[in-house]
Amino acid sequence: MTIDPVNFAAILAMGVLTYMTRILGFLIADRLPKSGPVRVALDALPPAVLVAVIAPIVMSGPIEAAAGLVVLVLALRLPLIATVAVGVATAALLRLAFG
Amino acid sequence: MTTPLADFRAGLVAVFPTVAAAVPFALILGQQATAKGLTPAEMLAMSSIVFAGSSQLIAVGLWSMPAPVAALALMALLVNLRHVLMGASLSGKIAHFGRLRFVAAFLLTDEAWALSERRALDKPISRTFYFTVALTLFVCWQVASVLGTLFGAYLEHPETFGLDFAFPAIFIALALGFWKGARRTGPVLVASAVVAVAVHATVPGAWYVIAGALAGIAAAVVTAPHEVPASAGEATR
Incomplete structure (x- = not known):
């Protein structure tokens, strides 16, 4: 060591x-101010950062795009852990089939 | 108000999926580090001092002997610049942490930030909730990255199991929580996604996160309903 x-x-x-x-x-x-344009910008920051991180990964190939779409639909109905598990399984199965 | 025990439980439940995603990532990181000649002790030093997954993985990719100190430091700065935006957004929501904010900042990760912002939509972020999430991630990150240096050889193609998709899956699900209708959130998402993808395809490095985020917030400001400040109306009376 x-x-x-x-x-x-x-x-x-x-x-x-x-x-x-x-x-x-x-x-x-x-x-930073508590209202006005700067406040609007700060409130929009969380979704803006999340999408900026995700978008290039999801757009990197058809399998990622398909799995991303599956996650998007599932996330509206299932708890987070189930959504992630199905998303990971979908990516793995699609790669097994077409990868 | 919620009790500390309830916040502790809520923190554990919230952090669990992100731990499940971070552990394989850390194992791969450890395995890559070993391949570059880094020792388990050096891996532990990096994971505990830097504690930022993407920059650590890129650093290991860039590593050579002797270490290119300036290039590694600059890369870490660029890859982690997104933390400035995250911190600015989170700051007011954890103002009541007092001096603990300096510890909270050290433990700030994409995951801890996203889970806290999600929490803040429903409830205030308590110290118990934040540190349960952040410290669980910290401990698991140390353990898994060091284990990766020891056993990483058995995990050569994690993408076959779709494990690399856990991270974007978590973020997609969390992003949905910020949806406030097509008029308010739609322009933010479209601008951020389009610019991030375009910059990712054309500019090397991690600039795409900053560029996409700035495009998103610019879209929010431009499309925001024109509000008349209440105080201005009273002042002219």
């Missing part, structure tokens, strides 16, 4: 910069 000093320096540098990204949002948010 050894740690190379250069590797540790890289890990530490990554960690410090990553923490900065995490705390920066908290610090600037206190200075």
